[in-house]
Amino acid sequence: MENSSVAAVNRPLNCTYCNTAVAQPDNFCITCGYPINGTEEDQRFFVSERNALAIDLEDHHKKVNQAGKSLYWLAGATLVWGFIQYGITASKGIDNGELDKPLLLVNIILAALYLGLGLWSRKKPVAALVSGFSLYLIVQILGTIGDPAYLFKGIIIKILFVGYFIKGIKSAMEAERLKKQYYI
Numbered sequence: 418m419e420n421s422s423v424a425a426v427n428r429p430l431n432c433t434y435c436n437t438a439v440a441q442p443d444n445f446c447i448t449c450g451y452p453i454n455g456t457e458e459d460q461r462f463f464v465s466e467r468n469a470l471a472i473d474l475e476d477h478h479k480k481v482n483q484a485g486k487s488l489y490w491l492a493g494a495t496l497v498w499g500f501i502q503y504g505i506t507a508s509k510g511i512d513n514g515e516l517d518k519p520l521l522l523v524n525i526i527l528a529a530l531y532l533g534l535g536l537w538s539r540k541k542p543v544a545a546l547v548s549g550f551s552l553y554l555i556v557q558i559l560g561t562i563g564d565p566a567y568l569f570k571g572i573i574i575k576i577l578f579v580g581y582f583i584k585g586i587k588s589a590m591e592a593e594r595l596k597k598q599y600y601i
């Protein structure tokens with residue numbers, strides 16, 4: 418009896434976990450769900466669960482970042498490759514008089530798209546990474562149709578990119594699910 422009255426007097430007016438002001442009769446914090454009137458065990462469980470969640474989200478964040486970086490790498494590589502190819506045709510063009518300007522333009526646009534999607538992946542990771550991965554696959558398919566040997570050019574790097582994209586998309590989706598579940 419005495420214990421419970423002491424607890425009632427000492428009951429914090431702010432959530433212990435997120436510091437939101439809480440109304441006295443509430444059993445759970447309206448912001449984070451902390452069991453204000455729960456047992457010590459309930460409260461400990463809540464904190465440990467939240468810590469595990471933070472670690473999970475951090476891990477997902479790293480994978481999403483890695484996939485975002487892949488888009489920047491693709492932007493850079495596409496641009497450099499575009500100019501190298503243009504340089505090759507330009508040096509040959511002295512003889513036959515034709516420069517491959519449309520191809521250079523396509524590569525510049527492609528590089529800009531990869532860059533834009535990389536930036537967008539910070540705000541909308543699922544949509545941006547799915548778009549980036551789709552674009553990457555379309556380029557691979559078109560390249561392979563044009564020249565079957567294209568598929569195997571830099572195959573190890575291509576496998577790495579595909580892996581980063583798949584991991585990044587999975588993590589971005591999982592992070593969204595967790596955030597919804599925990600109302601973050």
Ligand SMILES: [Zn+2]
Pocket residue numbers: 432433434435436437446447448449450451
């Ligand atoms: Zn709270």
